[in-house]
Amino acid sequence: MEESKPMLRLKRTLTKGxxxxxILxxxxxGRVYAYGLSKKIxxxxxxxxxxxxxxxxxxxxENEGLISSEFEGRRKYYKITKxxxxxxxxxxxxxxxxxxKL
Structure with missing residues (x-):
């Protein structure tokens, strides 16, 4: 059965939105590089x-200080900050x- 438009919007907002x-x-x-992160998600x-x-x-x-990064070889690894x-x-x-509440 096809999902309703409201349900699709909810899923999109709760995932990609x-x-x-x-990511956090x-x-x-543990630390991970961008491509690996996408695959893990x-x-x-x-x-x-x-x-x-x-x-x-x-x-x-990273700009907000929520994660940090470091290069290891050609890959940039990310890790969560405090x-x-x-x-x-x-x-x-x-x-x-x-x-x-719902």
């Missing part, structure tokens, strides 16, 4: 996104409170 949550969640498990959460989108979000997260861990914790708490 909040990619930063998935994966980085909490696809495997763990069951949806995919463009690699360019990952780079844009990673750039913003500030990023705190922001992820706040986001999870907010989502849980929202679910409880």
């Amino acid at each position: 909040n990619l930063w949550l998935y 969640s994966e980085l909490k498990r 696809e495997k763990e959460f069951g949806w995919s996104h463009g690699l360019i989108t990952s780079y844009v979000v990673l750039y913003k997260l 500030k990023g861990s705190e922001e992820l914790r706040k986001a999870k708490r907010y989502l849980q409170q929202l679910l409880n």
Whole structure:
């Protein structure tokens, strides 16, 4: 059965619209490079996104101090910062409170 438009919008908003949550969640498990991160998100959460989108979000997260990066050979590895861990914790708490109200 085909999903309704509201359900499709909800899924899009909760996935691609909040990619930063998935990125921080994966980085909490350990450092990873951008392509590997996209593949981990696809495997763990069951949806995919463009690699360019990952780079844009990673750039913003690094500028905000939520992640840091370092080169190892030709690959740039990302890891979550203390500030990023705190922001992820706040986001999870907010989502849980929202679910409880629904």
